[in-house]
Amino acid sequence: MSDANPILASSEQSIRAYQQAIAQSSQAVVQWLQQPEMYQGKTVAELRERITLDFNPEGLGNQAAIERAIDYFLKDSLSVHHPQCVAHLHCPSLVISQAAEVLINATNQSMDSWDQSPSATLIEIKLIEWLRSQVGYPAGDAGVFTSGGTQSNLMGLMLARDAFFARRGHSIQQDGLTGDLRKIKVLCSRHAHFSVQKNMALLGLGYQSVTLVKTDRYARMDMNDLAEKVAQAEANGEQILAIVATAGTTDAGAIDPLRAVASLAAKHQIWMHVDAAWGGALLLSEKYRDYLDGLELADSVTLDFHKQFFQTISCGAFLLKDARHYELMRYQAAYLNSEFDEAQGVPNLVAKSLQTTRRFDALKLWMGLEALGQKQYAEIIDHGVTLAQEVARYVTEQAAFELVMEPQLASVLFRYRPAQMAAADDASVALLNQQIGDALLESGRANVGVTEFAGVTCLKLTLLNPTVSLEDIKILLALVEHTAQELLNA
Numbered sequence: 001m002s003d004a005n006p007i008l009a010s011s012e013q014s015i016r017a018y019q020q021a022i023a024q025s026s027q028a029v030v031q032w033l034q035q036p037e038m039y040q041g042k043t044v045a046e047l048r049e050r051i052t053l054d055f056n057p058e059g060l061g062n063q064a065a066i067e068r069a070i071d072y073f074l075k076d077s078l079s080v081h082h083p084q085c086v087a088h089l090h091c092p093s094l095v096i097s098q099a100a101e102v103l104i105n106a107t108n109q110s111m112d113s114w115d116q117s118p119s120a121t122l123i124e125i126k127l128i129e130w131l132r133s134q135v136g137y138p139a140g141d142a143g144v145f146t147s148g149g150t151q152s153n154l155m156g157l158m159l160a161r162d163a164f165f166a167r168r169g170h171s172i173q174q175d176g177l178t179g180d181l182r183k184i185k186v187l188c189s190r191h192a193h194f195s196v197q198k199n200m201a202l203l204g205l206g207y208q209s210v211t212l213v214k215t216d217r218y219a220r221m222d223m224n225d226l227a228e229k230v231a232q233a234e235a236n237g238e239q240i241l242a243i244v245a246t247a248g249t250t251d252a253g254a255i256d257p258l259r260a261v262a263s264l265a266a267k268h269q270i271w272m273h274v275d276a277a278w279g280g281a282l283l284l285s286e287k288y289r290d291y292l293d294g295l296e297l298a299d300s301v302t303l304d305f306h307k308q309f310f311q312t313i314s315c316g317a318f319l320l321k322d323a324r325h326y327e328l329m330r331y332q333a334a335y336l337n338s339e340f341d342e343a344q345g346v347p348n349l350v351a352k353s354l355q356t357t358r359r360f361d362a363l364k365l366w367m368g369l370e371a372l373g374q375k376q377y378a379e380i381i382d383h384g385v386t387l388a389q390e391v392a393r394y395v396t397e398q399a400a401f402e403l404v405m406e407p408q409l410a411s412v413l414f415r416y417r418p419a420q421m422a423a424a425d426d427a428s429v430a431l432l433n434q435q436i437g438d439a440l441l442e443s444g445r446a447n448v449g450v451t452e453f454a455g456v457t458c459l460k461l462t463l464l465n466p467t468v469s470l471e472d473i474k475i476l477l478a479l480v481e482h483t484a485q486e487l488l489n490a
Helices: 012-033 043-050 062-074 095-107 118-135 150-166 194-202 223-235 258-267 280-286 322-328 339-343 362-396 426-443 470-489
Strands: 143-146 184-189 208-214 240-244 271-276 302-303 316-320 401-405 410-415 450-455 456-462
Touching: 012 062, 095 362, 118 143, 118 280, 118 316, 118 362, 143 150, 150 184, 150 194, 150 240, 150 271, 150 316, 150 322, 184 194, 184 223, 208 223, 223 240, 223 258, 240 258, 258 271, 280 302, 280 362, 316 322, 322 339, 322 426, 339 470, 362 410, 362 470, 410 426, 410 470, 426 450, 426 456, 426 470, 456 470
Parallel strands: 184 208, 184 240, 240 271, 271 302
Antiparallel strands: 143 316, 302 316, 401 410, 410 456, 450 456
C-alpha cells in the first residue's frame, strides 16, 4: 500500500518517511560498495528479460519501491569506483559530492530565477567568478553551470554563430538563418568531440559545416593544416564562424596548441571556443597547469566537473570571455527575468542558460573545493596524469603489449600483441583486442575501453580514479593477458 502523504514536507509523518527512505537507500549503497565484483555480468538480453515495471494501482509504498530499485537497478549497476573500471571518462565521485546531492535534491531549487533559488543563485555566480579567475579571464560573471560538455559546446557554437551574423548586421534571434549557409564553416581537429558535428546540425548548419583539421602524431591539431584550411576557405569564398580547439581529446587526452590557435583565430577575426571538458581539470593542477597555456585567450570555454573533478553526474560549466555576447541570447519573460527585476539588480540566471528549470549542480563543486582545499584537489587530479605515465612505461616493458600512444592526460592506449602474433594481420589483432574488452565486461571482472586510434584497434585505460595504484593496473593487465590467452586457446 502506498504512503498516506508521499510529499517531502515539514510534517512529522513526512520527515519520518524521508528518514526511513534515505536510511534504507544509503544502507543498500553501503552494501553495494562492498561487493567484490565490478559488475554482475548480465547481458543486454538478460537485463531486458529481467527488468519489469510494477505500477500497482494501489502503489507499493516507499519501502517496497526502494527494495525493487535495489534489486533491479543498484545490484546490476557498474561499480565506477572499482579499480578495474577504466573504460571511459566516467569517474568515481567524492563523498562530499554525495552529501551535496542530498541537499540539492531535498531543497529542489530551480536555477532559472532568483526567487526560486536565492542563495543558490549567488553561490553559482561566485563560483563562475572564481572559475573565470582560474582560466585567466577578466573579472566578471559571464558563464553558467550546464549539464556537461555537449551543452557547453552548444552554447559556445551558438554564440559564435550569432556573433558572426551580428557582425554582418543580422540578428539570428529575431530573423533566423539567412544567406548561403553552405558557405559557413567551423574548424576543429579530427579528434575533437562528436558534439561539434551534433551541435552544428542542431544549429541548422549541418555536419557539412564542420571541416576537420589534421593532427600530429600526438593527436593535437596540426597548425600548418589549420592555416591551410583557413586560407582554403577564404579562397573558396567560405566564412569561418568558429575554430574549436580541444583541451583533452576523449581517447588520447591530447591538448591542441591553444596559444597558436588563438593567435591565428585573432588574426582572421574568428571566434575561438575551447572544449576543455576533460583537460580543464588541470586548472587546479600543481604539476601540469602549463598544459593549458593560452586557454585565457579563448572567446568561450567548456568545463566538466563530472570527469576529473570527481563530481556526480551531471556537473559542467560554460564560460564566456566577453559578457556582451550574452545579449545575443537574452529573452525577457515577465514571470522570470522581468525588466523591473533587472533594474533592481536581481540576478536571474535564466538569461545565461539554454535551460529554464535547472539543478543547483554548482553546490557540488563549491562543497568539493571547501572540503578538499585546492592542494588536495590538485593532488588527486595530478595522480591520474602521473599514473598514466607510469603505466605507459610498464606497458612498454611487457612483451605481450604494445603502447599505441604516449599518454598526455590520464589515458593509456595500448593493445595486446604478443610475439606469436607478430606476423598476424591487423584485422586478426584488432578482432582479438575487441574480444578481450567484451570478454572482460561480460565476466564482470573489468571494464576496459576499446577504441581506434590512427587505424589501430586498441584497448584504453582511463585512469581517473585517485585510489587506483600502479599495482592495481598490473593486476588488470595480467587479467587482460590471461583473457587473451583463453580466447586464443578457444
